[in-house]
Amino acid sequence: MSALAAIRLGRQGYLLSAPALALYVSLLVIPLMLTLLLSFNVFDYGSGIKGDAYTIEHYDSLLGDPYFYEIFLRTLWISALTTLLCVLIGVPEAYILSRMGAPWRSIFLILILTPLLISVVVRAFGWSLLLGADGLVNQTLQAFGGSPMKLLYTPFAVVIALVHVMLPFMIIPVWTSLQKLDPAAEQAALSLGAGHFTVIRQVVLPQIMPGILSGTLIVFGLAASSFAIPGLLGGRRLKMVATLIYDQYLSELNWPMGAAIAVALLLINLLIMLSWNRMIEGRYKKSLG
Amino acid sequence: MSRNGSFALLFHTLVVLFMLAPLMVVCLVAFTPQNTLSLPTTEFSLRWFRAVFERADFVDAFYNSLILAFSAASLATLIAVPAALAITRFEFPGRDFFNGLFLSPIIIPHLVLGVALLRLFALIGVNGSFAWLIFAHVLVITPYVLRLVLASAIGLDRSAEHAAQSLGAGRFTLFRQITLPMILPGVAGGWLLAFINSFDEVTLSIFVTSPATQTLPVRMYVYATESIDPMMAAVSALVIALTALTMILLDRVYGLDRVLVGKQ
Numbered sequence: 001m002s003a004l005a006a007i008r009l010g011r012q013g014y015l016l017s018a019p020a021l022a023l024y025v026s027l028l029v030i031p032l033m034l035t036l037l038l039s040f041n042v043f044d045y046g047s048g049i050k051g052d053a054y055t056i057e058h059y060d061s062l063l064g065d066p067y068f069y070e071i072f073l074r075t076l077w078i079s080a081l082t083t084l085l086c087v088l089i090g091v092p093e094a095y096i097l098s099r100m101g102a103p104w105r106s107i108f109l110i111l112i113l114t115p116l117l118i119s120v121v122v123r124a125f126g127w128s129l130l131l132g133a134d135g136l137v138n139q140t141l142q143a144f145g146g147s148p149m150k151l152l153y154t155p156f157a158v159v160i161a162l163v164h165v166m167l168p169f170m171i172i173p174v175w176t177s178l179q180k181l182d183p184a185a186e187q188a189a190l191s192l193g194a195g196h197f198t199v200i201r202q203v204v205l206p207q208i209m210p211g212i213l214s215g216t217l218i219v220f221g222l223a224a225s226s227f228a229i230p231g232l233l234g235g236r237r238l239k240m241v242a243t244l245i246y247d248q249y250l251s252e253l254n255w256p257m258g259a260a261i262a263v264a265l266l267l268i269n270l271l272i273m274l275s276w277n278r279m280i281e282g283r284y285k286k287s288l289g
Numbered sequence: 290m291s292r293n294g295s296f297a298l299l300f301h302t303l304v305v306l307f308m309l310a311p312l313m314v315v316c317l318v319a320f321t322p323q324n325t326l327s328l329p330t331t332e333f334s335l336r337w338f339r340a341v342f343e344r345a346d347f348v349d350a351f352y353n354s355l356i357l358a359f360s361a362a363s364l365a366t367l368i369a370v371p372a373a374l375a376i377t378r379f380e381f382p383g384r385d386f387f388n389g390l391f392l393s394p395i396i397i398p399h400l401v402l403g404v405a406l407l408r409l410f411a412l413i414g415v416n417g418s419f420a421w422l423i424f425a426h427v428l429v430i431t432p433y434v435l436r437l438v439l440a441s442a443i444g445l446d447r448s449a450e451h452a453a454q455s456l457g458a459g460r461f462t463l464f465r466q467i468t469l470p471m472i473l474p475g476v477a478g479g480w481l482l483a484f485i486n487s488f489d490e491v492t493l494s495i496f497v498t499s500p501a502t503q504t505l506p507v508r509m510y511v512y513a514t515e516s517i518d519p520m521m522a523a524v525s526a527l528v529i530a531l532t533a534l535t536m537i538l539l540d541r542v543y544g545l546d547r548v549l550v551g552k553q
Contacts, residue, residue, distance in 0.1 A: 013379030016371035017387050020431065023368060024390055027428045028397075031405035038408055092297075093304045099292045106546055108301070112308050113549045118532050119489040121509045122525040126311025128517065129318055129326055136314060136328070164311065167304075172550050225398030227492045232513055242400045242492075249404055249496065258404060266401045273396060 032266075039259035049255055058260035068244070068261070075241045078155060078230075079223035082162040086219045089163070090170030091212055095204065097171075098178040109175070116168040124232040127161040128152055131233070153235030161229045166222060170215035177211030178204075217276045221269050241265050312529060319526035321519050337523035347524060350508035354488055357419075357504060361426035362434075362483040368427065369434035370476060374468070377442045392432045402429060403496035410497055417499030425497055426487045433486055434479030437543065441475030478543025485535050 042053035062068050097109055115123060130136050131151040138148040151157055181204065189199045227242035234240065239247070241261065248258030293301070314328070321327050322334035341347055369391075375381075376388050394402065406425050410416040445468075453467050469476070491506035498507050505528070513521055539545055 010379060010381035013375040013381040013384065016375035016379075017391075019368045020372040020391055020435075021387065023424070023428060023431070024393075027406065027409070027424060028390075028394065028402070031402075031409040034408045034412065035401075035405040089304060092300060096293050096297045096301045099297075108305060109550070110545050111305060114536060114545070115308055115312060116549070117485050117489070117536055118312065119491070119506050119509075119525075119528055121491055121506045121513065122315060122528050123311055125509075125513055125517075125521055125525050126315045128513070129314050129522070130311060132326065132517075134326075161311075164307065167308065168549075175550050221396065221398075225400055227400050227495075228510060232510070242398070245400060245404060246495070249407065255404075255408070259408070262401045262404050265398060269396070269398060 035259045036263055038256055039263050041256045043254050043256040045254075048253075058257045059264075061257075062260055062264060071239050071241060071244050074155075074239070075224055078159055078162070078240065079220050081159055082166060082223045083216055083220045085159070085163045086166050086170040087212060087216060090167050090215065091174050091208070093167075094171045094174035094178055095200075098175065098181075112171060113168045115164070120165060120228045121232070123165060124161055124229050127157065127164065127233060131157050131160070152233065153238060155234075155238065157233040158230050158238065158240075161233050162223050162226060165226070165229060166219040169218045169222065170212075173211040173215040173218070174208055175211075177208040181207055213276070217273060221273060225265060225269060315522050315525045316529060318519055318522040321522075323519070326517065326519055326522065337519045338527070340520045341523050341527065344520070346503075347505070347508060350503050350505040353419075353502060354505040357423060357426060358484045358488040360423050361430060361487045362480050364423065364427045365431040365434050365483045366476060366480045369431050369438055369479065370472075372431075373435055373438035373442050373472075377439060377445075391435055394429045395432045399429060399490070399492040403493040406493070407496040416497070417502055419502045422494070422497055422502055422504075425493060426490060429490065429493060430483035430486045433482045434476075437475040437479035437482065437548070438472060439475075441472045445471055474543050478539060478548060481535055481539040481542065482548055485532060485539075488535075489532075 038049070039058055040054045040056065042050040042055050042057070044050065093112070097105060097112075100108065128135075132138070133148065133150070133152065135152070137151060142148055185203050185207075186199055189203045190196075194202070225242055226240070227246065230238065230240040231243050231246070234243065242265075245258050245261050245265070248254050248261060252258075317328050318326055319337055320333040320335070321329045322332045322336065323329075372387070372391055376384060376391075402425075407416070410418070410421055415421045449471075450463060450467050453463050458466065489506060490504070491510050494504050494507050495510065498504060503511075505524075509521065509524060509528075536545060539548060
C-alpha cells in the first residue's frame with residue numbers, strides 16, 4: 001500500500017469516527033477537565049463559587065477531616081467485603097453452571113444474569129421490601145420464634161444488595177474463562193488419581209484466575225462508586241462516597257468540595273483498575289510464555 | 290448430563306433464589322389489596338396499578354424515559370456504527386486511543402460523569418434541557434452499541450464487499466446492501482441494550498434532570514427516599530415487565546447469552 005493510499009484510508013477512518021470524537025470531547029473530556037478545575041475553586045457559603053480564585057483547601061480537608069475519612073474508610077470496607085462475598089459465591093456458582101447439562105445451563109445462566117438489566121432502583125426497592133422492619137425476612141424470623149432485627153439502613157443491607165447487583169459482574173468473567181478450559185486436563189488429573197478438590201485447586205483454579213481477578217476489579221470499582229444502593233438502603237446516616245458527593249452538590253451546594261471528592265473517587269478507581277490490570281497482564285504473560 | 294453433587298445443587302438453588310427473591314417479592318407486593326407493603330395471600334388487586342396511572346408525575350416520567358431511551362439509543366447507534374467501521378476497517382494513527390476513549394464511559398463512575406456534565410450544563414446554561422439530557426445518555430450508552438457492533442464487524446467476511454465493489458457499487462450502496470445486513474444483529478442488539486441501559490440509568494440522570502425532564506428511575510429514586518408504599522411496587526413491577534419484554538426482543542435479534550457473556 002502506498003503512503004498516499006494509507007493517508008486516504010486513514011482520512012476515511014477519521015471521518016467515520018468524527019461524530020463519536022466530537023461527542024466524547026465535548027461531553028466527556030471537557031466536562032472532566034472543568035470538574036478538575038472546579039475542585040480548585042474557592043467556595044464561600046455566602047457568595048458561592050469564585051471562578052477566578054483557586055485553593056487546595058478542598059483536597060486538604062478531604063485528607064484531614066475525620067468526617068470524610070470515616071466515609072472513605074466505610075466505602076472501602078463495604079466494597080472489599082462485597083467483592084469478597086462475590087468471589088466466594090460467584091466463582092463456585094460459575095463452576096457449577098459450567099458443569100450443568102445442555103438446556104439447564106443456558107436457562108440458569110440467563111436467569112442469574114438478567115437481573116443485571118433491571119433497574120437498580122427496582123432491585124434496591126426489592127431488598128427494602130425483604131429487609132424492612134416488617135419485611136419477609138423479619139416475618140420469617142418471627143414465625144420461627146425469633147425477635148425482629150433492624151436490617152434496613154444498616155451496612156448489612158447495603159452489602160447484601162451490593163452483592164446482589166454485582167454478582168453477575170463476577171460470574172461473567174469467571175464463566176468466560178471456564179469456557180476456555182480444556183475438560184481433558186480435568187479428566188487426566190482425575191484418572192491419575194487426584195481427588196475432586198485437588199483437581200479444582202490445582203487444575204481449574206489456576207486457569208480461571210485471570211477471570212476471577214478481572215471480576216474482582218469490576219466489582220470493587222462499581223461497588224466503591226455505587227450510588228442508588230447506599231442511597232436507598234443505607235438511609236441518611238450511612239453515607240458512602242457517592243452519596244456524600246450527591247449531598248455536597250445538591251444539598252450543601254458546595255460544588256467545589258463535591259468536585260474534589262469526585263476527582264478523588266475517579267483517580268482511586270482508575271489507579272486500582274490500571275495497576276491491577278498491569279499486575280494481571282505481567283503475571284499471566286510470564287506464566288503463559 | 291449433570292456432573293454436580295447434591296451439595297453443589299443446593300448451593301446453586303440458594304444462589305438462584307437469592308438473585309430472584311427481590312424481583313419476585315416486588316411483583317407479588319404490587320398485587321396487594323392492602324394499604325401496607327404486605328404479600329397478598331388470599332386476595333389480589335390491581336388498585337396500585339391503577340394508582341400509578343393516576344399519578345401524573347409518574348406517567349410523565351415514564352414518557353420522558355421512553356422518549357429519552359428511544360432517541361438516545363438511536364443517536365448512539367448512528368454514532369457507534371461508523372466508529373466501529375472506522376476501527377475495524379482502517380489503519381490510522383490514534384486508532385487504539387479512539388477505541389479506548391470510546392469505551393471509557395464504562396469504567397468511569399456514572400456519578401462522576403453526572404457531576405461533570407452538571408458543571409458543563411450549568412456553565413453553558415442548558416441545565417434541565419431535555420436535548421442535552423439525551424446527549425448525556427448517548428455518551429454513556431454508546432460503548433454498549435460499539436462493543437456489539439465491533440464484535441459483529443471484526444469477524445466479517447469481506448469477499449462479498451470486494452465483489453460488490455468490483456461490480457461498481459458505490460460506497461453508500463455497498464454499506465446499505467452488503468455491510469449493514471451482515472452487521473445487523475450487532476446493530477439491533479446494540480440498540481436494544483443501549484435502550485435498556487438508558488431506560489434504567491439513574492445515577493447520572495439525577496444530576497442533570499429538572500422536575501420537568503425527570504426520568505422514571507429518578508422519579509422512583511426520589512419517591513423511594515421519601516416514602517414507601519405499594520404503588521412503588523406496582524411501578525417496579527411495570528418496569529420489570531417492560532425490561533423483560535425488551536430482553537425477549539434482544540434474545541430474538543442477537544441472543545441474550547451472547548450479550549451477557551460474549552460469543553459462545
